[in-house]
Structure formats: structure tokens, C-alpha cells
Amino acid sequence: MNDAARRLGPAPSAEPHYREAPNNIEAEQALLGAILVNNDAYYRVSDFLKPPHFHEALHRKIFEVAGDIIRMGKTANPVTIKTFLPSDEKVGELTVAQYLARLAAEAVSIINAEDYGRAIYDLALRRALIQIGEDMVNIAYDAPLDMPPQAQIEDTERRLFDLAENGRYDGGFQSFNDAVALAVDMAGAAFERDGNLSGISTGIVSLDNKMGGLQRSDLIILAGRPGMGKTSLATNIAWNIAASYEPEVMPDGSFKARNGGVVGFYSLEMSSEQLATRIMSEQTEVSSSKIRRGDITEHEFEKLVGFSQTMQKVPLFIDQTGGISIAQLAARARRLKRQRGLDCLVVDYVQLMTGSKKSGENRVQEITEITTGLKALGKELNVPIIALSQLSRQVESRDDKRPQLSDLRESGSIEQDADVVLFVFREEYYVKNAEPRDPADPKYAEWEAQMEKVKGTADVIIAKQRHGPTGTVKLAFQAEFTRFADLADPSFIQYEEP
Numbered sequence: 001m002n003d004a005a006r007r008l009g010p011a012p013s014a015e016p017h018y019r020e021a022p023n024n025i026e027a028e029q030a031l032l033g034a035i036l037v038n039n040d041a042y043y044r045v046s047d048f049l050k051p052p053h054f055h056e057a058l059h060r061k062i063f064e065v066a067g068d069i070i071r072m073g074k075t076a077n078p079v080t081i082k083t084f085l086p087s088d089e090k091v092g093e094l095t096v097a098q099y100l101a102r103l104a105a106e107a108v109s110i111i112n113a114e115d116y117g118r119a120i121y122d123l124a125l126r127r128a129l130i131q132i133g134e135d136m137v138n139i140a141y142d143a144p145l146d147m148p149p150q151a152q153i154e155d156t157e158r159r160l161f162d163l164a165e166n167g168r169y170d171g172g173f174q175s176f177n178d179a180v181a182l183a184v185d186m187a188g189a190a191f192e193r194d195g196n197l198s199g200i201s202t203g204i205v206s207l208d209n210k211m212g213g214l215q216r217s218d219l220i221i222l223a224g225r226p227g228m229g230k231t232s233l234a235t236n237i238a239w240n241i242a243a244s245y246e247p248e249v250m251p252d253g254s255f256k257a258r259n260g261g262v263v264g265f266y267s268l269e270m271s272s273e274q275l276a277t278r279i280m281s282e283q284t285e286v287s288s289s290k291i292r293r294g295d296i297t298e299h300e301f302e303k304l305v306g307f308s309q310t311m312q313k314v315p316l317f318i319d320q321t322g323g324i325s326i327a328q329l330a331a332r333a334r335r336l337k338r339q340r341g342l343d344c345l346v347v348d349y350v351q352l353m354t355g356s357k358k359s360g361e362n363r364v365q366e367i368t369e370i371t372t373g374l375k376a377l378g379k380e381l382n383v384p385i386i387a388l389s390q391l392s393r394q395v396e397s398r399d400d401k402r403p404q405l406s407d408l409r410e411s412g413s414i415e416q417d418a419d420v421v422l423f424v425f426r427e428e429y430y431v432k433n434a435e436p437r438d439p440a441d442p443k444y445a446e447w448e449a450q451m452e453k454v455k456g457t458a459d460v461i462i463a464k465q466r467h468g469p470t471g472t473v474k475l476a477f478q479a480e481f482t483r484f485a486d487l488a489d490p491s492f493i494q495y496e497e498p
Contacts, residue, residue, distance in 0.1 A: 022126045023055035024119055031116040032062050033107030036077055036100065039070050045117030053124035061085060062100070078104050125163065132159050154327050158380065161334045200261050200344060200384065203240025206473050206486050210462060211420065214241075214344060214384035218466075219375045221350075221414055223389040223403065224424035225396070229458060230388050231269070231348055232278070232482035233424055237386065238263045238346050239279050242316035245343075261343025262315040264336050266329060268352035272318040276311070282483040283307055289480075315340065325354045326373035333381060342383055347374065349388035350414070368413035375417045389414055391423075401430050405463050421464040426477060427454040458484060 034041040051064040065084045066076040074080065078100035091099040136156050139147065147155075199213025214220060214237075224230040244260030267275050281288035284303045290296050291304070317336060321328070329347070336342050347353070355366035355373075371387070378385040391407045403423040408414045415421065431451050436444045458477040462470050476485045 021055070021130060022123045024123055025056055025059075027116045027119045027123075028054055028056060028059045029103055030107070031113055031120065032059060032066070033103040033105075034113045034116070035063075035066055035070075036081070036104040037107040039066075039076055041113035042067060042070050042076075044114045049117045049121055053121050055120075055123070055127070058085075058089065058091065058096070058099075062103075128163050132156065132163070150327070154331070157331060157334065161338070162380070164338060200241055201244065201259070202237045203244065204237070204475065204484060204486060206475065207460060210471060210473055211465065211468055214386070215419070215467065216382050216384060217379045218384045218419040219371070219378050219417055220384055220386045220420040220422065221389050221408070221418040222386055222422045222424065223391050223408055225391050225401075225403070227429055228424045228426050229477060229482065229484070230424045232282075232477075233460070233484050234346050234348055234386055234388055235265075235275065235278055235482075236282060236484050238265050238316060238344070239282065239314075241344050242314045243310075245315050247341075262336075262341040263317070263344045263346065264333060264342055265316060265318045265346045265348070266324060267318055267320050267348050268322055268324060269348055270320070272320045275318055275320075278482055279311070280304055280307055281481050285478075285481050287480045288482065323352060323354050326370050326377075329353070330373065330377050330380075333377060337381055337383075342381060344383055345378075345381075345385045347385065347387045349390065350374075351390050364413075371413045371417040401425070401427075402459075403461065403463070415464070418464060419466045420462070423459075423461040423463055425459045425461055426457075427459070428457065428477075457487070 031041070031045065046067060049063075051060040051067075054060040054063055062081065062085065065081055069076040069080060069084075078097070082097045082100055085096050085100075087096060089096050094102065136152070139152055140149075199211070199215040199218075201208050201213050202211075222230050222234055241261050242263045245262060246259040248258040265275070270278075277288050277291055280286070281291060284300070284307050286296060286300045286304060290300075296304070317340065319332060333342065333345060350367065350370060353370050355369040374385050374387055389408060391403055395401055395403055395407050402425055405415050405421060408421075428451070431447070431454055434447065435451075436447055438444070456476055456478065458475050460473045460475060462468075462473065464470065474487055476487045477483070478485070
């Protein structure tokens with residue numbers, strides 16, 4: 001053998017190396033037999049096992065049809081099920097009807113059903129991992145021009161996240177029956193939840209009444225001019241959700257929020273320390289300016305220390321990375337959901353984020369990429385995303401300073417992608433700035449009356465809502481604590497007799 005041949009190594013085998021995808025047909029047969037003999041076996045596996053998890057196509061169909069029959073309150077057995085399966089199909093020498101009878105005849109005990117279900121599920125995940133790995137290798141070898149390595153990493157990470165979260169690795173069509181079942185489940189959850197909300201409570205009753213809470217997978221744009229308090233409202237809502245978190249253990253051992261939720265807060269404008277100071281001020285009613293200056297009493301300091309211990313237990317996670325890209329934000333959100341859980345995301349604010357910055361792309365296109373990415377992320381993670389946004393200066397040039405949808409900066413995509421658009425408007429801010437310099441001015445009394453009327457109030461204008469009414473919600477606003485709250489209902493105020 002010459003050197004070249006020796007370097008090449010031994011000649012390849014004439015027979016190609018073939019590996020079959022992981023599967024266990026016997027486990028599938030045993031589980032289906034158990035279900036056909038005793039339909040209670042179906043309910044032992046139905047919360048985690050779905051038809052696509054079966055390797056054999058006929059087994060998928062049998063499991064799907066059996067499930068439909070059982071959920072309708074009827075009995076699934078070889079006789080009732082065979083009419084819904086292809087009669088001309090053969091399994092070796094057996095017809096489908098004979099195969100069903102064989103499955104039932106050789107059925108195992110219902111006690112083992114869950115173990116067989118878990119084995120089938122785990123093998124399906126392994127096949128899905130192999131598929132993702134093969135796709136990743138093939139794409140990396142082919143290296144298409146429109147998919148740089150970073151995009152491939154993000155796509156693979158998204159597919160792995162889907163697999164880890166939901167036991168699935170592709171999209172595709174969903175049957176209308178499944179969609180209806182999800183809608184009924186949502187209504188049932190709303191019926192049982194505090195306040196009878198279909199979404200997550202914001203902690204502000206009048207806002208919840210108008211919106212039904214924050215709906216999962218919604219992109220909620222919260223916009224306003226500087227000084228209106230949009231960050232304050234976002235931190236109020238984030239804290240209220242995190243502070244009311246009550247976990248519930250699911251059948252597979254994971255946790256789900258019964259009330260409140262785990263909150264991720266991307267603070268691109270303020271540091272985490274500034275954000276924490278704001279929240280402490282809101283909750284302890286100690287002015288944030290006094291906290292920063294250290295101008296506080298011993299009693300106020302004790303309140304701050306006591307509240308800081310409460311803050312440590314609350315599932316509110318802050319990311320203070322400035323200029324974060326939509327891809328980085330999505331990757332970190334997926335990681336947070338896997339490690340700690342996630343029920344709501346807040347982004348403060350959209351205009352401080354960056355897109356992929358493709359050559360020749362202007363800022364409007366970049367904002368479009370960001371809002372489209374946020375909407376897709378909300379659907380992927382199944383959480384509401386509250387994204388803050390600036391308004392253009394054209395508001396200031398109008399006599400009526402109340403914002404409109406057209407005032408959103410780079411508004412086309414923001415307005416289009418949003419499920420809900422909220423504007424924060426404080427008339428007090430503009431009236432205060434219009435104070436006459438001379439108290440002797442005849443207009444001063446008129447200004448005082450106007451100031452008294454709007455002082456301590458704020459309007460949250462619901463300018464767009466896909467699944468609810470638009471309108472205005474009037475709230476109380478305490479500027480020194482940057483806190484929004486429900487206004488007191490005058491009908492509940494009791495006056496003492498003199």
C-alpha cells in the first residue's frame with residue numbers, strides 16, 4: 001500500500017451505514033391496546049401525548065380517532081373505531097379491523113399506560129432533535145446567501161425552544177376542534193380567575209374592566225410624550241403582575257400562573273437601580289427624589305428596608321442592556337421562560353432597540369422589523385408584550401394635545417402590528433406649564449380652577465383594541481410617587497353629618 005492510500009485510510013464498506021429513527025412500535029401497540037380495552041387509559045396520557053408523537057402513521061390515526069370518540073363521551077373500542085379508519089389498508093396480512101382486534105386482545109394493564117405514553121413521547125422528541133440537527137447541518141453546508149450564520153443560530157434556537165416548551169418542532173395547520181378547545185379552556189380559566197378576566201390582571205381595576213386584562217400573545221403598545229408617565233404606568237403594571245404571582249403545579253410537574261405572573265422587564269432607558277428606586281417609591285410612598293438625596297426619616301428608611309425584603313421574593317427580572325437587538329431580546333426571553341417561567345414582557349422602549357441593520361435600511365424599516373419581531377415573539381412565547389413607544393412632536397403643535405394613532409413615531413408598522421394601543425395623557429402637565437406669571441392676572445383664577453379640575457388625574461386612551469372597545473380610562477396619578485391607581489368612586493364616599 002503506498003503512502004497516499006495509507007493516508008486515505010481503509011476503503012469504505014460496500015454496504016451503506018443506515019440508522020433507523022428511534023421508535024418503539026411495541027410500546028405504541030401496547031398503549032393503543034390498553035386504550036381500546038379501557039378508555040380511562042386515554043386520560044392518563046392525553047395531557048402530554050398527541051397523535052404526531054406516534055411513529056407509525058396508522059397508530060397516529062387510531063389514537064386521534066379514539067381521542068375524539070372518548071372526548072364526545074362515547075366508548076372507543078375495535079368495533080366503534082374501525083368505521084373511521086381506512087378499510088382497504090393492510091397491516092401485513094391483517095386488515096385494519098383484524099389489527100384493531102389483535103391490539104385489544106394483546107392489551108397490557110392500564111397501570112402501565114402512562115409509562116408507555118412517556119416512552120412514546122420521549123422517542124418522538126429524539127426524532128425531532130435528529131430532524132433539527134440534520135436541518136442545521138444541511139443549511140450550514142449549503143450556506144444560502146439570505147441566511148447568515150447568526151440567522152441560522154436564531155432559527156435553530158427558536159425550534160429547540162418550541163420543542164422544549166411544547167414537544168413540537170414545526171408549525172403547520174391546527175384543526176378547528178383544537179382551536180375551539182383552546183377557546184373554551186380560556187373562558188373556563190377566566191371564570192375561575194380573580195376578577196373573571198380572560199387575561200392577566202394589570203392590578204388597575206378600571207383598566208382591566210375595559211381590556212379584560214392583558215391577553216396572551218398580544219402586542220400592547222403603550223405610548224406618550226415625555227413627562228406623561230408611560231414608564232411609570234409600565235412599572236406599576238409590571239410590579240402588580242409580579243407581586244400577585246400565585247403558581248399552580250401542572251400534571252407534568254411544570255408551573256403555571258394561577259394569578260399574576262413572572263415578568264421580564266427590558267429597561268433600555270433606565271438602569272436596574274433607577275427602576276428599583278421607582279418601584280420602591282411607588283409602593284412605600286416615599287418620594288423617589290428624597291430617596292436619591294438621602295433626605296428621609298428613620299421611619300421612611302425602615303419602610304424601604306422592609307419593602308426591599310418583599311422585592312427580593314417577587315418574580316420581576318430586569319435586563320438593562322442598552323440598544324439591545326430584537327434577536328438578542330428574543331434569545332434572552334426564551335432563556336428566561338425556560339429557566340424561571342415567563343408570563344409578561346415589558347420593553348422600555350421600542351425606539352431604543354436596534355434591528356439587524358441590513359445595508360441600505362432606513363429607520364422606518366428597522367422599526368418595522370422590531371415590531372414584527374415583538375409580535376412574533378409574543379405568539380411564540382404565548383405571553384403579552386407591553387412595548388413602550390415615543391410620540392412625534394406634532395402633538396405639541398396642536399391645541400388639543402390628546403394623542404392620536406397618527407402621532408406614533410414611525411407609526412405605520414407600530415399601529416399595524418399592535419393588538420392594543422394605549423396612550424398616556426396628563427392634562428395637568430400642560431395646564432401646569434401654562435400658569436400665568438403674575439398672580440394678579442385676571443386669568444390666574446381661571447387657571448387655578450382648571451388646575452384644580454385636572455390635578456392628580458391621568459387619562460389612559462385605548463386608541464386600538466382588536467378584541468374589545470376603545471375609549472378612555474380615567475386614573476389617579478400621584479406624581480411624587482410616580483404611581484397610577486384607580487380613581488375613588490364618588491358614590492362610595494361617605495360624608496359625616498355635621
